[in-house]
Every structure is written in C-alpha cells, then in structure tokens.
Amino acid sequence: MSEGIFWLASYPKSGNTWTRAFIANIRREEPEEEVDINALHTGAIASCRGWIDEVLGFDSADLSHDEVDLLRPAIYRWHAQQADDGGYHKVHDAYTLLPNGEALIPADATAGALYIMRNPLDVAISFAHHSNCSIDQSIENMGRPDFFFCGNTRRMTNQLRQKLLSWSAHVESWANAEKIEKLIVRYEDMRNDSLTTFTRICRFLNLPADEHSVQTALDKCAFDKLKQQEQEKGFSEKAPHHESFFRKGKVGDWQDTLTPEQIERVVADHHKVMQRFGYLDATGQPVTALPLDQLV
Amino acid sequence: MTPFHYHAFGLNIDSHFELPALPQATDDASADVRIHTGSVSTEGLDNPNKATPFYQSSENTLWLNVPDIARFLVTDGNSILVDPYPGSDEQSIRLYLLGSCIGTILHQRKTLVMHGNAVRFGEKCVIFAGHSGAGKSTLAAAFHKRGHEILADDVCAIDAQGRVAPGLPQLKLWQDAANKLEIDTAELDRIRLQVEKYTFPLKQPVTEQLPVAAIYILSSHNLDEFEIQQIKGMKKFNPLKNNTYRMGILEGLGLKAEHLGLCSRLASRVDLARITRPNHGFKLEQLIEMISIDLQKKGIVAA
Known part of the structure; x- marks a missing residue:
C-alpha cells in the first residue's frame, strides 16, 4: 500500500520535465548512467487517458469532459492505493473543485504536491514555442481565466481536458489549496541555487536528500545533457511541429526577447501573483526573481 | 419473456x-x-x-x-x-x-477479443488493432469508402478457427474523422447526446465469418515519417496480448491461461505488423497506400 501520490504540479513550461528527469535519476539503482529522457517512468501524467481508462473498464472517450472529471477523484484514490504505483505524477490541471464540491485532486489520495512555478515573463516565451503560436498569443492565453488543454470535443485526445485557468489563477489554485501538503518552488531557484532547492524538493518528496545523491542526480540531468539526448534520439513528449522540447531553459530570457508592451501586458495581467512570489520588486518593476528572503 | x-x-x-x-x-x-x-x-x-x-x-x-x-x-x-x-x-x-x-x-x-476493426479483403479479413484513439475506425471507414465491407468495429471476436464473427454493422466516428472522410453527420445519431461521436450504419453487413489474414497494430509518434515493422515468431505474442479488448477485466476473470493459449494459436496463423504514423495530421491517404502495398507483398490482395 502506498501512502498516496506525490503530484508534480505546474503550469506548462515551468520546469516539470526537468524535475521528472531529476527524480528518475535520483531513484536510479545504477547511478553511473543518465536516465533516458524517453523512459523517465516517474508516473503517468494525471490527465493520461490510458491511466484513467485502466481503472474504468470502459472508455472515458464516450463521456463528456465534465462527466469524466467527476470520476477522476475516485480514479486517483484507487491508484493511490496500488502498491506498484510509480508515485510521482505530473499534473498541469489547476487545483479546482468539481460541481459537487469535491476537489479534482483529492486530499486522501495525495501524499503531497510539489508546485513548480516560473516567472510568467519567461513562461510566455517558452509556451509560445511549445504551442507554435506568437508570444502575443501565448500572453493572451496565459491571461484567459478559462484556458484549457485538450478540450476538443470533435475528436479524441490522448489526454483528458485540463483546465489551466489563467497563469495567476493556476498558481493561486495550488498555492492556496488548504487540504494538501505542498511545497512551492521557483524555477529560478532551481536553476540558480540548484543544490539547496533540490535538497528541499527531495526532503519533501521522500527522496534521498544527502548532498552527494542530490548533486549526482543534478549532474545527470543538467540542461545540456537533456538537450543533447533529445538531439541524439528525439523526445516523445515534444509537440510534433516543435523543433525541440529542451530549448534554452534560460532564466530571464524575457529581458532580451519580450517587447516593453509585452512585458507591460504580462505585469498588468499577473501583478498580484508576481508580487507575491518575487517577480516584481518593491516598486512594481519586473525582475527575474527576488531572493527568497526578500519575499514577504 | x-x-x-x-x-x-x-x-x-x-x-x-x-x-x-x-x-x-x-x-x-x-x-x-x-x-x-x-x-x-x-x-x-x-x-x-x-x-x-x-x-x-x-x-x-x-x-x-x-x-x-x-x-x-x-x-x-x-x-x-x-x-x-x-x-x-x-x-x-x-x-x-x-x-x-x-x-x-x-x-x-473463451473467444479471443481484439481491440480492433476487421475489414474484408476478398474471402479473408484484416484487423486494425490499437488503443482508443489510434485511428482504427477512421481507417476502417476509409477502406469502407473504397468498397470494403466491415466485419467489426472496436470489439473484434476471433473464434477458435481464427475467423472473425461479424459484430455490429456500424462504425463509430468522431466529428473530425467524419469531416476527413466527407461523411455528413447531420443525418447520423450521436453515440450519446453528450459527445460528438456518431454512429455510421453499414448498409450491407457481412453475414459470414471470415478468416483473419493479417493484423496491423496502429500507433502514432511525433515524427513526420511512417514506420512499418513486421513482427515475427514469438514476438507476435505480446502485441496480441496488449491489444486484447479490456485486458484488465479479462485478468480478473481468471482466464489468463486460456487467453495465453488463444493468443499463441492466433500468432501461429496470422501475419502481424506494427504501423506508426505521424500524430500531427492523420495522413490517411498515405496510410492506406502503405497498407495496400504491404497487403500486396503478403499476397492478401492481388498486385
């Protein structure tokens, strides 16, 4: 019997895959080699249709998106009780309540939620590449309160519909979720202060947290190594029209890439949450990420 | 009564x-x-x-x-x-x-049930198997448009002699698939009111059981190329098992040993290949062309 699922929750393009690569490396029994990016096996994404249908015994595709959502808490509860569950499941859905008042991600199936956040100014660039759209379009999508993934009703998708909400609402939904244990980390801290940040992550996720283990795993999943693996053998999670999944992974790319108008729009849409998590300074000007000890 | x-x-x-x-x-x-x-x-x-x-x-x-x-x-x-x-x-x-x-x-x-569609080719049939969303019904409908009869949609029952028994004389198609096939859904019934998937009735249902000549397992990837991989000998066994209809239910029914026997028997009498298509755009014409060439090579249809 497992003690529940650890959710790796994030808005898209915020460092989730890197985190999964880290987890796969730190859990590896023969630590000499890097884990294959196409075989991370940390656990299915929460919206994976196959993972859902395995519990149903009938096709989720014959139900509407809203109908399937009502079944998801029971499905996660069942998976949480399976001894062989991989344990670390990515989720891009916002933390929402169903019409019956139940949380989509039920507390009693949850060991904890690691919430990975990234400066929305950088997310906008990466998300535009991922979605094959303009940066203006991705900024607009990030501001839409009803934004979702895989919500097409005219064909079947391999993943269930995921309600992302706006970037701000996504962050707040998880950050304010009361009934689950959670750890909120920023991508910028994962990059700039990797050892400290990943040590915190490991303690939270019940993974080995000694310096040697954390540093070894970090070395194995350094951004350049992931990128090199993708160049050599491709990456199954890359979108079809997309040149590469691992692109720049850069902190503060927005300073070189976004126009002043684009920056202004992101700040206008998300200033409250940006302020709360250190992406605006005391005067309200955007910054890459304030040091954690300067956050109120 | x-x-x-x-x-x-x-x-x-x-x-x-x-x-x-x-x-x-x-x-x-x-x-x-x-x-x-x-x-x-x-x-x-x-x-x-x-x-x-x-x-x-x-x-x-x-x-x-x-x-x-x-x-x-x-x-x-x-x-x-x-x-x-x-x-x-x-x-x-x-x-x-x-x-x-x-x-x-x-x-x-104790019938072997594949998660697939069976399409008639002469006096035999070919099964297109795969997970939900692999494109089985769309492909079957495209062959139907080219004059092939359909024996089974989604639930494909294979008897002890390796023959498919005709199932429901219909195909279930999503709105997007119907558009691709130029099928007007205005006159069709939805499978349920809640989803945009339609029942396309087959006018001339097959009444006889037909032996399976070949099975193709359909899947997709994020590359632009098609891939076809012939599967031989003992390696046929796992794809047959993995594309069995509702395998999870079957496991609990205590029929694993029987199922193993059914898969082995079928493996010994059919050609099996895996086809991987690009997941961006269905490229139906190319898929059909590729399958037709393979069926000619296998002598299932005349060259």
Missing part, C-alpha cells in the same frame, strides 16, 4: 432492451445470451480478483458500474443483468451493453 431476438458476434442474443444496432435473429434457436433487467449490487462482488470503484471481476463474473448510467452483472458467458440508474437514458446503456459487457461475454466464452 424477452421481446427482442438478435444475432451478432456469432451469438443469438435475447434482450429486454431494444438494440436497434443489432441484426435480427433469423432462426428460432435458443438464446446464447440473455440481457435482462434486475437489481445489481451497489457494492460489487464478494472477494473479487480485481476491484476498482468501476469494475470488479472474479471467476466468470464481471460487475461494472458506469456512474449515472447503469450497473451491469455479466456472468458465465450467457447473462447480462442491467440495473439502470434513475434517469439514465437507454442510448447510453446500449453503448456499454454492446461494449464492455458483450466483450466480457465473449471473453467468458
């Missing part, structure tokens, strides 16, 4: 529910399967081999719970008991009766 008498999957089916999709039975032979209404436990089975909140299976019994639609009890390969939830619609109930329930009946009768 059961008012409706049907014949499908090689079985005479007597039903309390009208199942308009099924062909009428043409003889008075006694029923192989009875579909009736009655009370089905809300809790499930005692000591099931496999149990989720939605299905439980034990030797010869499946308990299936489709919330807000119905609970079903499928037993001994000859009985389906239906307990509708208050306010549920018959159309939805039929969908699960003719899906997971009939699939389980066939498992219990």
Whole structure:
C-alpha cells in the first residue's frame, strides 16, 4: 500500500520535465548512467487517458469532459492505493473543485504536491514555442481565466481536458489549496541555487536528500545533457511541429526577447501573483526573481 | 419473456432492451445470451480478483458500474443483468451493453477479443488493432469508402478457427474523422447526446465469418515519417496480448491461461505488423497506400 501520490504540479513550461528527469535519476539503482529522457517512468501524467481508462473498464472517450472529471477523484484514490504505483505524477490541471464540491485532486489520495512555478515573463516565451503560436498569443492565453488543454470535443485526445485557468489563477489554485501538503518552488531557484532547492524538493518528496545523491542526480540531468539526448534520439513528449522540447531553459530570457508592451501586458495581467512570489520588486518593476528572503 | 431476438458476434442474443444496432435473429434457436433487467449490487462482488470503484471481476463474473448510467452483472458467458440508474437514458446503456459487457461475454466464452476493426479483403479479413484513439475506425471507414465491407468495429471476436464473427454493422466516428472522410453527420445519431461521436450504419453487413489474414497494430509518434515493422515468431505474442479488448477485466476473470493459449494459436496463423504514423495530421491517404502495398507483398490482395 502506498501512502498516496506525490503530484508534480505546474503550469506548462515551468520546469516539470526537468524535475521528472531529476527524480528518475535520483531513484536510479545504477547511478553511473543518465536516465533516458524517453523512459523517465516517474508516473503517468494525471490527465493520461490510458491511466484513467485502466481503472474504468470502459472508455472515458464516450463521456463528456465534465462527466469524466467527476470520476477522476475516485480514479486517483484507487491508484493511490496500488502498491506498484510509480508515485510521482505530473499534473498541469489547476487545483479546482468539481460541481459537487469535491476537489479534482483529492486530499486522501495525495501524499503531497510539489508546485513548480516560473516567472510568467519567461513562461510566455517558452509556451509560445511549445504551442507554435506568437508570444502575443501565448500572453493572451496565459491571461484567459478559462484556458484549457485538450478540450476538443470533435475528436479524441490522448489526454483528458485540463483546465489551466489563467497563469495567476493556476498558481493561486495550488498555492492556496488548504487540504494538501505542498511545497512551492521557483524555477529560478532551481536553476540558480540548484543544490539547496533540490535538497528541499527531495526532503519533501521522500527522496534521498544527502548532498552527494542530490548533486549526482543534478549532474545527470543538467540542461545540456537533456538537450543533447533529445538531439541524439528525439523526445516523445515534444509537440510534433516543435523543433525541440529542451530549448534554452534560460532564466530571464524575457529581458532580451519580450517587447516593453509585452512585458507591460504580462505585469498588468499577473501583478498580484508576481508580487507575491518575487517577480516584481518593491516598486512594481519586473525582475527575474527576488531572493527568497526578500519575499514577504 | 424477452421481446427482442438478435444475432451478432456469432451469438443469438435475447434482450429486454431494444438494440436497434443489432441484426435480427433469423432462426428460432435458443438464446446464447440473455440481457435482462434486475437489481445489481451497489457494492460489487464478494472477494473479487480485481476491484476498482468501476469494475470488479472474479471467476466468470464481471460487475461494472458506469456512474449515472447503469450497473451491469455479466456472468458465465450467457447473462447480462442491467440495473439502470434513475434517469439514465437507454442510448447510453446500449453503448456499454454492446461494449464492455458483450466483450466480457465473449471473453467468458473463451473467444479471443481484439481491440480492433476487421475489414474484408476478398474471402479473408484484416484487423486494425490499437488503443482508443489510434485511428482504427477512421481507417476502417476509409477502406469502407473504397468498397470494403466491415466485419467489426472496436470489439473484434476471433473464434477458435481464427475467423472473425461479424459484430455490429456500424462504425463509430468522431466529428473530425467524419469531416476527413466527407461523411455528413447531420443525418447520423450521436453515440450519446453528450459527445460528438456518431454512429455510421453499414448498409450491407457481412453475414459470414471470415478468416483473419493479417493484423496491423496502429500507433502514432511525433515524427513526420511512417514506420512499418513486421513482427515475427514469438514476438507476435505480446502485441496480441496488449491489444486484447479490456485486458484488465479479462485478468480478473481468471482466464489468463486460456487467453495465453488463444493468443499463441492466433500468432501461429496470422501475419502481424506494427504501423506508426505521424500524430500531427492523420495522413490517411498515405496510410492506406502503405497498407495496400504491404497487403500486396503478403499476397492478401492481388498486385
């Protein structure tokens, strides 16, 4: 019997895959080699249709998106009780309540939620590449309160519909979720202060947290190594029209890439949450990420 | 008294529910399967081999719970008991009766049930198998447009002689697939009111059982190329197992050993290949071309 699922929750393009690569490396029994990016096996994404249908015994595709959502808490509860569950499941859905008042991600199936956040100014660039759209379009999508993934009703998708909400609402939904244990980390801290940040992550996720283990795993999943693996053998999670999944992974790319108008729009849409998590300074000007000890 | 008498999957089916999709039975032979209404436990089975909140299976019994639609009890390969939830619609109930329930009946009768579509090529048939969303029905519909008859959609029953018994004379197609195939859905019924997937009736249903000549396992990847990989010898076994209809249910029915035997027997008599297509755009014409060439090479269709 497992003690529940650890959710790796994030808005898209915020460092989730890197985190999964880290987890796969730190859990590896023969630590000499890097884990294959196409075989991370940390656990299915929460919206994976196959993972859902395995519990149903009938096709989720014959139900509407809203109908399937009502079944998801029971499905996660069942998976949480399976001894062989991989344990670390990515989720891009916002933390929402169903019409019956139940949380989509039920507390009693949850060991904890690691919430990975990234400066929305950088997310906008990466998300535009991922979605094959303009940066203006991705900024607009990030501001839409009803934004979702895989919500097409005219064909079947391999993943269930995921309600992302706006970037701000996504962050707040998880950050304010009361009934689950959670750890909120920023991508910028994962990059700039990797050892400290990943040590915190490991303690939270019940993974080995000694310096040697954390540093070894970090070395194995350094951004350049992931990128090199993708160049050599491709990456199954890359979108079809997309040149590469691992692109720049850069902190503060927005300073070189976004126009002043684009920056202004992101700040206008998300200033409250940006302020709360250190992406605006005391005067309200955007910054890459304030040091954690300067956050109120 | 059961008012409706049907014949499908090689079985005479007597039903309390009208199942308009099924062909009428043409003889008075006694029923192989009875579909009736009655009370089905809300809790499930005692000591099931496999149990989720939605299905439980034990030797010869499946308990299936489709919330807000119905609970079903499928037993001994000859009985389906239906307990509708208050306010549920018959159309939805039929969908699960003719899906997971009939699939389980066939498992219990020790028939190999593939998750696939069977398309007629001359006096034989070819099965396109794969997970939900792999494109099985779309591909079958495209062959249908080119004049091929369809034996089975989604639930593909293969008897001990390696023949497919005709299933439901219909294909289920999503709106996008219908558009691609230039099929107007205005006149078609939705499979359920809640989803944009339609029942496309087949005008000339096949009535005879046809031997399986080849099986293609369909999947997709994020590359631009098609791939075809012939699978030989012992390696055929796992793809057959993995593309068995409702494998999770079957495991709990205590039929794994029988199933293993059925897969081995089929493996020894069919050609098997895996086809991987680009997941961006269906590229249906190229897919059909590739399959047609492969079928010619295998001597299943004339060059």
